[in-house]
Amino acid sequence: MDIQDYVARREQELSQATGNIRDFKVFDFNYIPEKPLMRDEVKPIADALLRYEKTGIANNLLVFGSRGSGKTLTVKYLTRLLGQNGLHSIYINCRSHNTSFKILAECLGVKPRGCSLSELWQRFCQEHGQRTVLVLDEVDLLSDKDKHKDILYLISRSPENYMAILLSNNPKLLNLLDESVRSTLQPEVVHFHNYTAPQIVDILKERAAVGLSRHDDVMLQQIAAMTARNTSSDVRVAIKTLYYMAIEPIQDLQANFERARRDILGDVIQDLNDRTLLILRAAVDDRDQHARSVYETYCAVSGQAHEEPFSYVHFYSTLSYLQSLGLILLISTKVGKTYTNRIQPLFDQGLFEAVWQARFG
Ligand SMILES: Nc1ncnc2c1ncn2[C@@H]1O[C@H](COP(=O)(O)OP(=O)(O)OP(=O)(O)O)[C@@H](O)[C@H]1O
Numbered sequence: 319m320d321i322q323d324y325v326a327r328r329e330q331e332l333s334q335a336t337g338n339i340r341d342f343k344v345f346d347f348n349y350i351p352e353k354p355l356m357r358d359e360v361k362p363i364a365d366a367l368l369r370y371e372k373t374g375i376a377n378n379l380l381v382f383g384s385r386g387s388g389k390t391l392t393v394k395y396l397t398r399l400l401g402q403n404g405l406h407s408i409y410i411n412c413r414s415h416n417t418s419f420k421i422l423a424e425c426l427g428v429k430p431r432g433c434s435l436s437e438l439w440q441r442f443c444q445e446h447g448q449r450t451v452l453v454l455d456e457v458d459l460l461s462d463k464d465k466h467k468d469i470l471y472l473i474s475r476s477p478e479n480y481m482a483i484l485l486s487n488n489p490k491l492l493n494l495l496d497e498s499v500r501s502t503l504q505p506e507v508v509h510f511h512n513y514t515a516p517q518i519v520d521i522l523k524e525r526a527a528v529g530l531s532r533h534d535d536v537m538l539q540q541i542a543a544m545t546a547r548n549t550s551s552d553v554r555v556a557i558k559t560l561y562y563m564a565i566e567p568i569q570d571l572q573a574n575f576e577r578a579r580r581d582i583l584g585d586v587i588q589d590l591n592d593r594t595l596l597i598l599r600a601a602v603d604d605r606d607q608h609a610r611s612v613y614e615t616y617c618a619v620s621g622q623a624h625e626e627p628f629s630y631v632h633f634y635s636t637l638s639y640l641q642s643l644g645l646i647l648l649i650s651t652k653v654g655k656t657y658t659n660r661i662q663p664l665f666d667q668g669l670f671e672a673v674w675q676a677r678f679g
């Protein structure tokens with residue numbers, strides 16, 4: 319086959335396949351389905367928002383769970399639904415606005431320069447005289463430079479009784495906050511459990527019904543089973559696999575699944591901050607792979623990169639965070655008479671090395 323034949327054949331295959339796609343938007347991770355799958359985790363958030371709407375007494379929430387467990391979708395869906403009753407809410411992603419200052423500037427639609435934090439806060443209070451829910455998504459990405467996370471303190475002390483909803487991958491987030499913030503915020507903690515395979519099937523069915531002209535239920539079950547088994551049930555991997563199966567049906571399912579998983583993990587590694595990337599470097603390099611020895615390797619690697627290493631406690635909580643991102647697995651193992659965690663990397667090393675090279679050369 320020459321190049322022309324190959325291109326012609328592939329073009330025909332692709333146009334046949336895209337003919338099966340009715341609506342591409344269902345494959346966009348920001349798509350909000352008309353009826354997201356209901357689960358118990360939705361209830362405490364809906365109840366807290368309703369209580370706030372009725373009483374004006376803030377019930378702050380900290381929602382945590384693994385990647386792709388539906389936190390963002392659920393909170394966006396509920397705030398939009400209650401917005402129809404007149405409940406005002408603001409959504410900010412801390413990945414793009416990673417300091418208290420930038421968050422307030424974004425809320426006010428101004429450039430984050432030229433005013434002090436307290437001026438911005440005053441303006442925020444003037445503009446939001448009514449009940450307001452502030453959703454801070456990916457709150458664990460607030461910069462280390464924003465040491466005291468002032469925005470959380472301001473919100474929790476506000477005379478207007480604003481309500482905060484914090485979304486995080488990190489189960490230990492509360493431990494990382496100042497005592498003063500923790501004691502005024504006092505959030506109700508809601509844990510989003512990983513989806514089960516049958517729940518993932520239901521989510522995929524809804525996507526397929528809207529987005530595809532035809533689909534095969536058995537394939538959806540296989541995608542869901544693979545996602546539950548090989549990732550921390552990250553629904554994004556399942557949706558992307560469905561997408562690849564739709565546009566590349568001749569590829570086998572396993573290959574499309576691996577490709578989807580690789581894409582998603584690549585994004586996750588790319589998004590890590592430098593200090594967290596150093597921990598992954600140590601997890602890859604350390605021969606022993608036990609938490610203590612990985613910590614020692616991490617301290618050495620940090621020294622070489624001229625970064626101050628985390629304390630062991632902080633290092634350890636970052637390991638849980640990396641586990642919730644689906645990048646490592648912590649396996650409890652007995653060494654001598656005590657138990658320790660062995661760290662098993664779950665990502666492709668080539669993928670990691672590419673990000674590492676670009677960052678630390
Ligand atoms: N209950 C659900 N019904 C329908 N689709 C869902 C549901 N939960 C998650 N999804 C879909 O799965 C994908 C991942 O969900 P979402 O972005 O809410 O995860 P997340 O928990 O916020 O992940 P992260 O921690 O990475 O931010 C999205 O495309 C979302 O639409």
Ligand SMILES: [Mg+2]
Binds near residue numbers: 455
């Ligand atoms: Mg999210």
